[in-house]
Amino acid sequence: MMLPRMPVLAATAALAVASAQTTRPWQAPGPDDSRGPCPMLNTLANHGYLPHNGRNITAGQCADAVSQGLNVDRFYGTVPASFFALGFGKSTFDLEDLNKPGVIQHIASLTRNDVTPTDQSLTADPTRIAALLNDSSTDYLTVASLAASRDRVEKLSAPQRLSPQGQQTAYFEAGMLLMMMKEGEVPSALTFPDPRTWRAPKERVRVWLTEERLPEELGWKRNARTVSAMDWPPVTAAIEAERMGLSARRRS
Structure with a gap:
């Protein structure tokens, strides 16, 4: 008589675990870690949803990061990351690669100064x-x-x-x-x-x-x-x- 209740109990337990899930621990980037002009991608790397070193990122990793870290549709990781990699002529990218005009770096940023020949304004x-x-x-x-x-x-x-x-x-x-x-x-x-x-x-x-x-x-x-x-x-x-x-x- 108890068997029919098991799926309900299992579902309840899964919801409880999901609701208790916390964000992965934050770790500041080190001197050799790659970071770029996007605060959210940098944040996902600092929390370990993307590789913490910010290097050799694939479209799949980007999709997993926005899904697991933010619960945003994987589309917003897969499509931009594929576009980035294609623009660089390789299958992966480093976060600092994004600090090139025509990718996501642009003038008039809310958080970064305009890039100049002497200031890349990565931070x-x-x-x-x-x-x-x-x-x-x-x-x-x-x-x-x-x-x-x-x-x-x-x-x-x-x-x-x-x-x-x-x-x-x-x-x-x-x-x-x-x-x-x-x-x-x-x-x-x-x-x-x-x-x-x-x-x-x-x-x-x-x-x-x-x-x-x-x-x-x-x-x-x-x-x-x-x-x-x-x-x-x-x-x-x-x-x-x-x-x-x-x-x-x-x-x-």
């Missing part, structure tokens, strides 16, 4: 991070504050302008920041969420960007539902629309 600039946080008058970053941040950093890079690819990458990154650091779960795009109501606590964002660490002690949690490719466009579009509104208001 985050504390002044830029402080300015990003100060763009919000509250304790949270929002669609409105991130639109103001994008507006500000693009002015800093003038007269240079973002390429169409750089523009797409820049707004994707701003959307990722809000999605990955926001309070609560990332809702499905099928529920028609309003990203303008989302809030990312400043201290959580500060710790992530300065230490490249997932700040569990500040309430950060891996999303319970897998974040899909459809969930990104609403927040990216909201930030871009808000930024366009800023420009329109200045012209009026």
